[in-house]
Amino acid sequence: MIKMVTVDMDGTFLKPTNEYNRSRFEAIYQTMVKQDVKFVVASGNQYYQLKSFFPEIAEQISFVAENGALVISEGEELFCGEMDLELVGEILIFLADLPEVRTILCGRQSAYVSQETDPVFVDYGRIYYHRLNVVPNLSELTEDTFFKFALNVPEEMTEEIVTLFNQRFDGEITAVTSGHGDIDLIIKGLHKANGIQLLQKKWGIHEDHIASFGDGGNDVEMLRHAGHSYAMSNGSQVAKDAAKFVAPSNHDEGVLVIIEQLLDKNQSEKA
Structure with missing residues (x-):
């Protein structure tokens, strides 16, 4: 039944x-x-x-x-869920050294992208995030409850990037893929x-x-x-x-x- x-x-x-x-x-x-x-x-x-x-x-x-x-x-x-702001900052610093990764920071009230983000990717993101705000700097955001990063990478790099994040932030977040180069960084569990x-x-x-x-x-x-x-x-x-x-x-x-x-x-x- x-x-x-x-x-x-x-x-x-x-x-x-x-x-x-x-x-x-x-x-x-x-x-x-x-x-x-x-x-x-x-x-x-x-x-x-x-x-x-x-x-x-x-x-x-x-x-x-x-x-x-x-x-x-x-x-x-x-x-x-709620991701600690200190962890959010550490992830953003880590992402700064990965220029091939495009980033959306997801919160309870909205999702966010940096104003430096490729406009084509922003349009793509709006398909899945009806509330998506373009902001000057993701690291300056503090007024929302953040619980996920949504990343997009060249498809052939998906497994490499997933492994990289799961090793670097082991025990704190889990990187999972949903296909087509899309990767989510979610709170462990x-x-x-x-x-x-x-x-x-x-x-x-x-x-x-x-x-x-x-x-x-x-x-x-x-x-x-x-x-x-x-x-x-x-x-x-x-x-x-x-x-x-x-x-x-x-x-x-x-x-x-x-x-x-x-x-x-x-x-x-x-x-």
Whole structure:
């Protein structure tokens, strides 16, 4: 019996066009409501961007945003991580010696980029961060609660940069990749599975009754945690190794295909 569905967005729930089949999902969601199945969006992206995909139901569903650093459930903030300002400063100093890395500093109120950042990258960042402010200097920011760095590097350097940060800041942060040269620096232990566990406590749902969907390295903990975990056929090998099953690709609406099957099985088990 499935009682909670958690979905990554890019490369998973969303098609390559950055959209999803809204009419098909609306029918699925109504069935989920009838069966009291919780729907959770679990993504590395900003909360304000994620909720824009679900304008009609954003206050009814839950979001594990920023790779678990921010958890909003049915309009209520359950958790907000906080990176020590001294650590933020140390990371910024370290980044200053890596000119090939483009940086977004993520906070509760907004995300931020330096005014020296390539405008093309700023436009790219606005796709995932609907609140993105250009500021003179990231190191001078103190008025927000910061919980993540979002980096972009040449794709062939991804693993090298991930290893570099995990070695330099071992025990303080974790560097994870979501593909296409995108890397998140997250507070140690604040991954998607941690956010999902907070929601489990709220609703009294065991992980055996969770179905999770993902495609990248930042989905690994979530996929390992869920009793029913699906890596997308278009996903990375690390996601497939962590998951119990493989779903059809995001191009083929694989998440919706599998949820429909799971809800049908729920119904038959109740009969």
